Amino acid sequence: MYSMLDNKIESGVQNNLQQVELSLENTLSNLNHVTQQLAFNGSIGQDLQNYLDTADVYEKSRLEKELVNELNIINFANPSIGLTFYYFKNDHRFLFENFPIKKDFDLDSLPILQQYDSITYYGPHKASNRFDDNNVISVFRQANIPDRDDVYVYIETGFKFAEKILESSQDGMQVDHLIVNDQGLVSYSENPADFPVGTMYPDENVPGKSLKHKGYYLFRNVSNQGWSVVSVIPQSEYSKEISEWIKQFAGFSLLSIAVSLLLGWLLWRMVYVPLTKFNKEIMQLTNKNFHSEIKTSQIPEFDHLLHQFWNMRRRIWELLAEVEQKEKRKADLEVEKLMYQINPHFLYNTLDTVCWLARLNGQDEIDGLVTSLNKLLHYNLDKQGQETTIRQEIGALREYLNLQQIRYDFRFGVEIDADATIENLDIPKFILQPLVENALYHGLGDDGVIQVRVSLEGSSHVVLSVTDNGIGLSGETIHKLLHNERGENKKMGFGIGINYVKRVLSSRYGSEAVIQMKSNESGGTTVLLRIPLQKAGV
Template structure:
């Protein structure tokens, strides 16, 4: 896998540790601010809607009070119940109605309204100039018919055509039938109307930094709005949510998000609605956001540039050191790093130069030692006597001894020839215990002629171990060590024992020599585990035996030093796996 440079890691980690928190905080702040502003805008719209609702109800209550003043006035009912039959009565009736209208205009309704009182005989009293066809237009209007159906209850009609003149603006009208002395008798009709412009002014909120559209709607879907064209196009989008009397929600109109709040006027069963455009509310915030993002991106670009420059400056020394290391790895030791900074990299470069210098010196020394070693081997080879020549010479002397009849010399030469032959054939590393015991017997024969027959040799051989394979020349060094260091007293005794313990073969050499002190025993154990000198025979010593066994069979096997039993002082034992086939590998041992 391709490695990632320290410079790249430094850049990316800095970007992650710095930019992610900045962007996260920015996004969280903007989202929180947008949410708070949206809630505040919605709360403001609700307050404004409540105030609009109060103002509309005030106008409607004034019209209700005016209607009550008319329908409860006995003089007005008398005029309607007894239509004038003479000019004088007509003038009196008109005068009576005018006083009532003046009373309403001065005491109840301050805004200009159209007041119309009609009887059932075709007479109509108004505070506006009657025009041709006005009487018929009123009697044919929906609000007139609805008032007749309500039989004395008030009816409200929103944004209907002007009955005075079709060229004038629409009206908002309160209409109710006037009852006589009998509750079942209608003696006339009261109609109080206002121009819709007055309500549109109430719905319109000025001096706002964003668009705010208000409208009113009755149960039949008639709408009074300051922007009728927009409301008529957008109205179907939020009609289902307007079924609640009091609600606030968010809708999407022509791909634009808006907040809608609505209230209810119980007097007339009308809805009052305010619509706030998100785009206008958040326009300035979005501009600030765009400026902040642009500034942040520019700052990030500058930051990345500075970061790259700084990382190059900080890692240039490391890259130079890395380049020198690659040259050393390829075998070029004639390199030196020239970094003089007083930081960790400077310290590394100085130590690198010293290390390369020492390595170069060490390799040169090893080359020289190898050359000296090869020369020494050559000299040793030149001085070495060919062991085969020596073996053949001993055989010649042996036959001469046989011909001379010297039995002792012949027996000694036979034993020496056998041992020499065993050491010459180095290709065979393992032999059977039987062969190894025979080899030891030849060695003991030579020792008997050298030192005399002063040591009693006892063999305790387990027949089951005779065919087991052991390393060649493994017992002989132990027996030789007994002759060299046993320091026997009179009646010296040497026991050679073989045993099979579970899946191991143990070869023991036990003697009754003077034994070892604890210090000497410790030195011998350290000698086996560390560097020790070889034995005097064929270059094979105790340590050699121990190391060969561990190399061949594992660290759990080898030579061990123990205490003999009874009058026996020393016990050297060799442990190795039990194998009757030379090519058999004990499970888990090798």
């Protein structure tokens, strides 16, 4: 709540600050436009040159009247303009001023907002008009009269125009303004005690709510010309505004609670009696009385609900009877399931007996074969779910390889390298054996080598790879395997293991798991699985 109010107030201050900055830019642009008209290249500047160059008294008088009329027209067309005159810098002389000028007029004492080669913008300062003591904004431009580099144009804004721009209130909150020039100096201050004119602004680089300084919040907006406007708000005033908002919200909340309680009481009075009857019907259902007579409340809406409830009660009775029949069938299925579980246990016990007989007769190879088969069957037929650890999956893979090395009539090597730090991580069961089985069935020859690698990639994925040095696969064959397309090897079961692994990864991890195959037709194939450490969506 506090953050929302703080953002709202800050947004309001920033909007107001942008309006002030935009108004100042428009004012300076308007003053600049008028000075261009009064300069030599403007509509009046050439008449001024003729007036200065002519020696004829009558012609000079005529030109003077024309200049005065043209200046009056410009002033009338621009009501925001106040004092206007030409200034001759060498002899400190004024010409064609439309208002009397103060005797202490001094350009060097005016606060510079921004300065270029031929034009200077001054920030808010006391008017040079003798009849006006308000703050104004002014522009001082060289007139560019040929052979006269001492002629300048000076224009100020009109009566109280600057005060209207720098309005000192924001939603009832007292706000002072600073104007900082493009050099970072304060050229105008409504709070000269803490931010005197001519001092460096405390932070030149951070816009917006830049900092807390001397018990104030400073908000700054930089113009395109480089100067900026700053709103200065006392911290107590800023906090007071938030406190007022909180009080208003609390009052509105209390009023809402009171209205809600009143409506709740009215609703309770209006529906309590019908609901009591409805509750009695529910109690009848709780007591398993499914055949009691329906009772009405003489209210059409509630009578409709009671009728629907009576239908629901009848339907529940029918469903209970159906559930009872299903429970009987379920019991029969449980007995059948137990009967089917006898077969795997009988198989395990028989294999254990074969192991002991092999050991008693010194048949170590048969003992090892049956032991590996027994362990592999325990792992694959385990009913504890479809998840296992990396250590258990690799253990089952070793047992499978023991069986295959005895079964095949060619020799092959196996290299298994698993990162010990991730051996206890969970992975789907039975995802390595199909990949190794594909390598054995489809391409591995005499003195072949199968490499199994399990490693951690970054902190989010586990990478499992199976690499063989058998015959390679073409790009077309790899595409068919990865996209489960029918091919010429489909009859031999080629790719069934890959399809199984893809389905398992897709079911558990969605799109977060990746399976890739790389192969060279000259020899060697690698199948790579990249799976996340956690299930997708966890």
